[in-house]
Amino acid sequence: MGDNSNGTAPVSSFLADKSAKIFVAGHRGLVGSAIVRKLRNLGFTNLLLRTHSELDLTRQNDVESFFAAEKPRFVILAAAKVGGIHANKTYPAEFIGINLQIQTNVIDSSYRHGVQKLLFLGSSCIYPKFAPQPIPEEALLTSPLEPTNEWYAVAKIAGIKMCQAYRIQYDWDAISGMPTNLYGPNDNFHPENSHVLPGLMRRFHEAKVNGAKEVVVWGTGSPLREFLHVDDLADAVVFLMEKYSGLGHLNVGSGKEVTIKELAELVKEVVGFEGALVWDSSKPDGTPRKLMDSSKLAGLGWTPKVSLKDGLVDTYKWYLENLKQ
Numbered sequence: 001m002g003d004n005s006n007g008t009a010p011v012s013s014f015l016a017d018k019s020a021k022i023f024v025a026g027h028r029g030l031v032g033s034a035i036v037r038k039l040r041n042l043g044f045t046n047l048l049l050r051t052h053s054e055l056d057l058t059r060q061n062d063v064e065s066f067f068a069a070e071k072p073r074f075v076i077l078a079a080a081k082v083g084g085i086h087a088n089k090t091y092p093a094e095f096i097g098i099n100l101q102i103q104t105n106v107i108d109s110s111y112r113h114g115v116q117k118l119l120f121l122g123s124s125c126i127y128p129k130f131a132p133q134p135i136p137e138e139a140l141l142t143s144p145l146e147p148t149n150e151w152y153a154v155a156k157i158a159g160i161k162m163c164q165a166y167r168i169q170y171d172w173d174a175i176s177g178m179p180t181n182l183y184g185p186n187d188n189f190h191p192e193n194s195h196v197l198p199g200l201m202r203r204f205h206e207a208k209v210n211g212a213k214e215v216v217v218w219g220t221g222s223p224l225r226e227f228l229h230v231d232d233l234a235d236a237v238v239f240l241m242e243k244y245s246g247l248g249h250l251n252v253g254s255g256k257e258v259t260i261k262e263l264a265e266l267v268k269e270v271v272g273f274e275g276a277l278v279w280d281s282s283k284p285d286g287t288p289r290k291l292m293d294s295s296k297l298a299g300l301g302w303t304p305k306v307s308l309k310d311g312l313v314d315t316y317k318w319y320l321e322n323l324k325q
């Protein structure tokens with residue numbers, strides 16, 4: 001727990017012991033795989049990893065037995081039911097139910113089995129639909145959520161509150177980071193259920209390969225989104241594990257926003273598709289704008305490094321090398 005003058009710095013170092021056992025939950029996903037890359041690059045040698053089929057985190061007894069047997073020292077919770085606007089709208093029961101189950105099981109078992117520190121990941125969708133921009137952490141629970149993702153957001157808000165409650169009642173070091181929209185290697189490129197960036201990358205790529213004249217893009221193109229490369233997020237996760245032990249959740253963003261129209265033009269250029277964009281305004285826009293205020297994290301000394309253009313080039317390279325066409 002924090003015992004420094006501002007009460008938010010950890011008492012012991014995360015980076016000091018590279019043999020510490022760290023459970024990265026969701027290690028094959030976009031975020032989990034980037035965290036594993038980062039930890040391995042830093043020299044960590046004792047990562048505890050389980051695939052979904054090896055350990056279903058919605059099963060309380062299995063999670064309990066796993067923690068009892070393995071006793072990790074640190075936990076980074078990057079396992080969740082995740083998806084873009086269409087998936088969130090279509091599968092509300094899964095987005096609230098699975099996420100509540102995973103996070104409740106992992107947070108509670110971590111506490112019960114002596115985990116020294118846990119990091120929970122939420123999302124910028126926890127904030128009200130019409131939050132002030134850029135969105136400060138204090139905007140949480142001040143007005144209604146965006147309906148397309150309220151089920152997921154409610155689960156994520158419960159995760160933040162659970163970490164806070166365990167810190168208050170048990171003096172236990174659980175922290176929460178709220179990333180903005182992420183992208184990068186190992187993203188989900190599903191045509192309907194993905195987020196906008198991988199969804200468009202795949203659609204433009206397939207249109208280029210098939211010689212299509214146009215590509216359909218959802219909504220009006222006017223919503224603004226803030227994107228962060230997942231390698232920057234992984235860097236921020238390690239930074240938070242090392243430097244932060246406060247009660248409040250912290251925003252993790254790039255500080256830069258683009259309209260969906262600008263994003264679509266950029267992805268089109270990176271992929272090299274030369275046809276036209278057609279806007280399908282029957283599809284939802286979602287929240288109009290969600291630029292986060294990440295100045296608290298910046299104040300602790302963390303800054304992102306990857307520009308959107310460089311990140312897109314890197315992601316498209318990964319896509320070409322890794323996806324079965």
Ligand SMILES: NC(=O)C1=CN([C@@H]2O[C@H](COP(=O)(O)OP(=O)(O)OC[C@H]3O[C@@H](n4cnc5c(N)ncnc54)[C@H](OP(=O)(O)O)[C@@H]3O)[C@@H](O)[C@H]2O)C=CC1
Binds near residue numbers: 051
């Ligand atoms: N992607 C984004 O833009 C953003 C993500 N985040 C947060 O980051 C975290 C990770 O997201 P992301 O990496 O994008 O998601 P992914 O879908 O890429 O990865 C999620 C991981 O969780 C695993 N998982 C899901 N359900 C279970 C389960 N029941 N038991 C065990 N493992 C399970 C998945 O395994 P499998 O595939 O085998 O099911 C997968 O490895 C989430 O908490 C998300 O809210 C926050 C902001 C933005």
Ligand SMILES: C[C@H]1O[C@H](OP(=O)(O)OP(=O)(O)OC[C@H]2O[C@@H](n3cnc4c(=O)[nH]c(N)nc43)[C@H](O)[C@@H]2O)[C@@H](O)[C@@H](O)C1=O
Binds near residue numbers: 152180197217283285
């Ligand atoms: C990270 C965050 O992600 C989700 O929120 P979102 O930001 O609205 O997610 P999105 O990436 O799916 O869409 C962004 C914008 O882009 C437009 N859009 C255009 N064309 C496509 C398209 O082809 N696919 C998608 N998915 N969107 C498209 C789309 O209509 C919307 O205006 C949350 O549900 C929640 O999961 C969460 O936390």
